[in-house]
Amino acid sequence: MCVPKGSIYDRSTVHGVVLRNVDDIGLIRELEGELDLDVWRAGMPGVKDAHIMVRPQYKEKFLARLDEAGIQHYVHNNDVVRALDDFEVKFNQWKLRRNNDAIYNTYPRYGEIEAYLDRLGQEYPNIVTVVNAGNTFEGRPMKYVRISTTNFEDPNKPIYILDAAMHSREWVTPPVALYTIHRLVEDLRNEDRDLLENVDWVILPVFNPDGWEFSHVQNRMWRRSRSFNATISPICYGADLNRNFDIFFGTFSVSSNPCSDIYPGPFAFSEIESRNVRDMLYLYLNRTQIYMNMHSYGNYILYGFDNYTLPHNVAQLHFVAAAMGAHIDARKMADAPYYAVGNSNYVLYGASGTSQDYAQEIGVPFSITLELPEFDDYGFVVPPEYIEQINTETYAGIAETARLAYLFYRHRL
Template identity: 50%
Template sequence: MIKFKMDASFFVILALISSVFAGKHDIYSRHAVYGVELRDQDDVATLFNLQQKLNVDIWQHGMARVRDAEVMVSPEQSKEFFETLDNNGLKYYLKIEDVSKVLKEHEEDLAKWRRNRSNRMIFQDYPRYAEVNQYMEEIAARYPNLVTLVNAGKSFEGRDIKYLKISTTNFEDPRKPVYFMDAMMHAREWVTTPVTIYSVFRLVENLRDDERDLLEDIDWIILPIVNPDGYEFSHTDDRLWRRTRSVNLEVSTTCFGVDPNRNFDVDFNTLGVSSDPCSQTYPGVAPFSEAETRIIRDIFLKYLPRIQLYNDIHSHGNYVLFGFGNNTLTPNVAQLHHVAAAMGAAMDAVKLPEAGYYLIGNSGLVLYKTSGCGQDYGQHIGVPFSLTMELPGYGYSFRVPPSFIDHINEETWKGIAISARISKIHYRSRVGR
């Protein structure tokens, strides 16, 4: 009798434990990821229409004859997904059989990484929002003559969105260009934030003699987490969350958030968007409906005459992209292409064998047409070089193993450094100094 009681309670406890651990990733149980071969722009359009119709989650858009697309498909979506691809003659293959399983493996990998590296630096991990804030506070306190912490405003859920200003002249020298970089607009793109923190480290704590010019000749605005609500939600509830977490009950009582990178006031709600509030590319009810994009807008407006380059860091795919998302080019496209190509070359020179080469170009022509993105807004209001980076994914999409973070930090810093130097030259000729 006693034995039975013990056994029963043992199983109850076991069930409770497993339900706690099972919960988070089980929403992706039996979701699969397929690689889709793209022959031409018609295939790209077929895939885009499928996304619009079925709400499949496109992990990688792919490029005709260069890179396959990757699409996550739920059990409910799969029948129509296969039918449409078959009817249009598209070839596909299974990449991930059960997404919940690989997400669990990723989480275990991260836990192991943390156990084995108790003295890791903050940028050698995927730090939480509070840890990033703490680092920014500490660095501003330790280097008061160099670093200023700015609280730019609150996210929808009330989290402070903070950035660092790094300057040897307190941002008061108009002969210096401003380099503005941000990350984590899309919540699941975890590897983007470490790159921004590593940039702070290289400029402030670990400045090298041959990079003194980067600190002395340039003022920096570095914003590590644009979308803290989405980012925290991707840690606590849904690893693949991409959007903000705003609630608009008039629009939907079940789907929250909008795609911040479709929410800027440039060609709003025209291309590469879905009117379905549950879609990953839902742009919101109006431009700048989101607190997070309003904060980016206000930084642009505050420092506009001096911002020479805006670098909006995303993951994944190895791209450096520029506007406009509707396939039109800016008058300074030759210079813009030069900056992007120099970044790609600098990063490719140190790339890992398992990574693809960086692809450079107009975002609409290289990838797919979009509207309302941060890159286009920066270009539209007069930032000479407004770029989107897509960092390497090494075949792991959003689940880049932590063992790759050091390399991505180092490699991306090379791209950032060369784009900063080119920015300095162009800024000086622009302002006539």
């Protein structure tokens, strides 16, 4: 991993913004595209402040706009490069101390994740099948596992689809996916046998392998895919995969600047990675009960739609999401925030072209975005010491939603 001095983050700062109401959120959304802001934490009016990274050339204008609107703000991090350098040093030291640690308790490279999935497929052929959803722009296979005691042939079992690392800088998400695989396959406990016997699983640990690798070797804060089209931009790569799905495409919370982190791409499904996941969703659509799209960070459990409308089954959807939050909160660290649950537009902010909205629209009953917890002021660079805590508490929530998925599915039959 390297983000050298003089990089794009040199002299960038992160500012806390005290949100009062939805108008303040609207202004941040407006400035996000106008000033190429990087929203680390969207915040919630009256509950938690937003964290916004600002490049030096836009800092004066950004703060002036906040002052004009009467919005309080403060410096949250005055040296982003130093924070990233400190994380790299501490992570490398931690790896030396924790040599040969389990793959789900660290931040592995993509090749290590592939090897782990392949090993499980070889050692547990009766329940694990490794599948390539398709190759990425740079040619990496998007591998996922199917976990099933009945080879995905039992129509009485719902399917649970879970993915992680759509935004590649959100390093803490793949360990949760890998830990879930581990608990279902290598460490299946008596109290969890129903999860394997009653539910079929599709788990994609890394949605964005190209971005994942780039974030490890070049730019720790890289978010987008790594596609390149010189006719669109001769210098900028990729698109925001969570703006690239064909629902409300390109209409809000996006930027037309191909260098922006919220650039949705030139058209819906322009990115091979989002097309691969789209095809995966359709492959299992007839029995899929839950689609869980994991992100970091902020302690949110969200559902659609992002255009101020609600799904027809919103009562049941909220029930499942709230049950997940309750089971995670029951195991959280004492000083960690509680999860906020609700419609993504009302609780957080609306974004067009999300996989959450797309899965809900095409017929997945419970399509949920999970924003994993925040710890202290670490943002995206969560120290690896917290991984085990995040894994165990989140797995409890995943297990509860799987049980509810089974009950709702059986009731439907």
